[in-house]
Amino acid sequence: MGIADRLIEDVGLRRGVSRLTPEIIEKTVNAVISGETGARLKAYAETCMRCGLCAQACHFSQSHPGDPSYTPAGKVHQTMGVLLKTKGRVEPDFIYGMAQLAYTECNLCRRCVHYCPIGVDTGYIMSTVRRICHKLGVTPQYIQDTAHSHSATFNQMWVKDDEWTDTLMWQEEEARDEFPDLRIPLDKEGADIYYSVIAPEPKFRTQLIYQAAAIMHMAGADWTMPSEPGWDNSDMCMFTGDFEMMARLKRRHFESAQKLKVKRIVMGECGHAFRSIYDMGNRAAGWKMPPVPVIHSIAYFWELMTEGKIHLAKKYPGPVTVHDPCNVVRGQGLHNKLRELVRFLVDGDIIETASHGEHNLCCTAGGGVINCGPPFKNVRVAGSKSKAEELKATGVKTIIAPCHNCHGGLEDTVHSYKLGMEIKFLGDIIYECMEKPEV
Amino acid sequence: MNAAYEFVTGPLAWVAWGIFLLGSAYRLVSMYQLAKKKDATAMAFMDLGFSLRSIINWLIPFNALGWRNSPLMTVATFAFHACLLIAPIFLVAHVMLWDQAFGVSYVTIPDTVADIMTLVVIAACLFFAGRRFVQPEVRYITTPQDWVALVIVLAPFATGFLAYHQALDYNLMVILHVIAGEVMLAAIPFTRLSHMVFVVFTRAYMGSEFGGVRHARDW
Numbered sequence: 214m215g216i217a218d219r220l221i222e223d224v225g226l227r228r229g230v231s232r233l234t235p236e237i238i239e240k241t242v243n244a245v246i247s248g249e250t251g252a253r254l255k256a257y258a259e260t261c262m263r264c265g266l267c268a269q270a271c272h273f274s275q276s277h278p279g280d281p282s283y284t285p286a287g288k289v290h291q292t293m294g295v296l297l298k299t300k301g302r303v304e305p306d307f308i309y310g311m312a313q314l315a316y317t318e319c320n321l322c323r324r325c326v327h328y329c330p331i332g333v334d335t336g337y338i339m340s341t342v343r344r345i346c347h348k349l350g351v352t353p354q355y356i357q358d359t360a361h362s363h364s365a366t367f368n369q370m371w372v373k374d375d376e377w378t379d380t381l382m383w384q385e386e387e388a389r390d391e392f393p394d395l396r397i398p399l400d401k402e403g404a405d406i407y408y409s410v411i412a413p414e415p416k417f418r419t420q421l422i423y424q425a426a427a428i429m430h431m432a433g434a435d436w437t438m439p440s441e442p443g444w445d446n447s448d449m450c451m452f453t454g455d456f457e458m459m460a461r462l463k464r465r466h467f468e469s470a471q472k473l474k475v476k477r478i479v480m481g482e483c484g485h486a487f488r489s490i491y492d493m494g495n496r497a498a499g500w501k502m503p504p505v506p507v508i509h510s511i512a513y514f515w516e517l518m519t520e521g522k523i524h525l526a527k528k529y530p531g532p533v534t535v536h537d538p539c540n541v542v543r544g545q546g547l548h549n550k551l552r553e554l555v556r557f558l559v560d561g562d563i564i565e566t567a568s569h570g571e572h573n574l575c576c577t578a579g580g581g582v583i584n585c586g587p588p589f590k591n592v593r594v595a596g597s598k599s600k601a602e603e604l605k606a607t608g609v610k611t612i613i614a615p616c617h618n619c620h621g622g623l624e625d626t627v628h629s630y631k632l633g634m635e636i637k638f639l640g641d642i643i644y645e646c647m648e649k650p651e652v
Numbered sequence: 653m654n655a656a657y658e659f660v661t662g663p664l665a666w667v668a669w670g671i672f673l674l675g676s677a678y679r680l681v682s683m684y685q686l687a688k689k690k691d692a693t694a695m696a697f698m699d700l701g702f703s704l705r706s707i708i709n710w711l712i713p714f715n716a717l718g719w720r721n722s723p724l725m726t727v728a729t730f731a732f733h734a735c736l737l738i739a740p741i742f743l744v745a746h747v748m749l750w751d752q753a754f755g756v757s758y759v760t761i762p763d764t765v766a767d768i769m770t771l772v773v774i775a776a777c778l779f780f781a782g783r784r785f786v787q788p789e790v791r792y793i794t795t796p797q798d799w800v801a802l803v804i805v806l807a808p809f810a811t812g813f814l815a816y817h818q819a820l821d822y823n824l825m826v827i828l829h830v831i832a833g834e835v836m837l838a839a840i841p842f843t844r845l846s847h848m849v850f851v852v853f854t855r856a857y858m859g860s861e862f863g864g865v866r867h868a869r870d871w
Contacts (some may be wrong), residue, residue: 256854264725264790269718327716
């Protein structure tokens, strides 16, 4: 029982491991542990009482009942536990399983926090395992590809500079059929709002940029988008363990906003990017809190609602259920605003899943897991069984999920478990229901 | 036998308390220095109010999600820790020892209550041991250190119980009991029992992050 019994072939992991020797591993492991970790890891390793309470927290272990190798403490036991016990003296083959487990069987969702009396942060430990894997060059190919893209282009999807502005202008042009005087202002100095997105939006979810522009336009916002790199708030380097690039990405992002002298950054409906901007990336770049205030779409739309700046022509037909993205509920406690907003937008009840609010169950896509690509899709879908059961029990047809990765994950879950549910962004609903000019 | 008793309650007691107090202080200070040097991104967020918020909420039985989902373990854990602390500190016989040695005396609990508390600690230890055998998720992660910690805690209570009820050889049992208690004290800074020293801080850190930055409950 354990990761060694369920290894999956991945080009990136295989190539990385083929370059390793026990000496390289020992040196790297100890360099990270003694150089980059300190009292936190030491205290966690020592004071975890191995009580097993966290087993019930994790959607992976819930979805694999009776298999303790999927529990949070079980996952630490198989990875960091071994590294600490052996002082890094492990074989290359061990690193393969360790990397597979850390990258694909933990979403860093932090739900186990609610179960650990000691206060062990398993997400931090698994991030540190990933950090070691990154330093060893053993990362799943798909997510490493996006991390390389970040390094080369400062966006996740190899979107070229001219393609970026071209896409924005294309969306502006499209939107003008519906909103004749709509603009997507580029590089407007001193604007109230700097709107930031993730690179998959210009790449293949352009309708999200269209919708955001429509909402900003109808709300009469003073907003802008940057034409130069820094516009992508996403951060796969945070998840591969490339903390140097994580810091550079956030620095570029914030400095791009500072250069435009904007009042604040409003970001699209993304969870992991929020974690990077508000929690991890800013710290890596040396800012205790974001140097430019950052507002997640949930909070921004909530503001528009409370200030009466969204006018609805109709309400979206309910009942609905709400999926809470880990990175914004256990990341900034936005679950209450999310529900107030949904009640405003939807005609009908919110039928809650058994685990909701900050106690939500993860979509199983976050933490870079979905970004590890097709080789690991089945692992992910199997891990979301408990989420699927909770969703099914609501009996509703609509899931509102304000996070891109959650969407990707939930789409697979809904499809695989034949839940017959549709998944909506807040922006989808606002755009569909808001008053539009008559053209 | 008398000389042995004198030794374990005299010099050996000083050694045990010395290791416990100085060892704990050393562990705390060195951990703090390590944290200052290496965990600046964590230390910067420490907040007294949110630390207390987290600690208090976790001290309420069945308040945290984890407690609610494991009711038996919750009852066992709370009963175990409460009895583990109260019984030895307020036991009449122990307070008499303080009185004899330093002239310090304070409130005590009736022996019958202490006896029941001792049984609770023993029962809880057996329950914890049983979990380590029976529950797959606990068995999977159990290490020799966890057994060592459990035995170290069980020993003074088991021997104390036997001594109090004058089962077996009373004099021998008392000496074993004193030694077992001293082993436990001395082991606190250097075994899994160190959670007694560190848990306040791990809890406080998690509380500070969730309170000050993440605006969510960590329980």
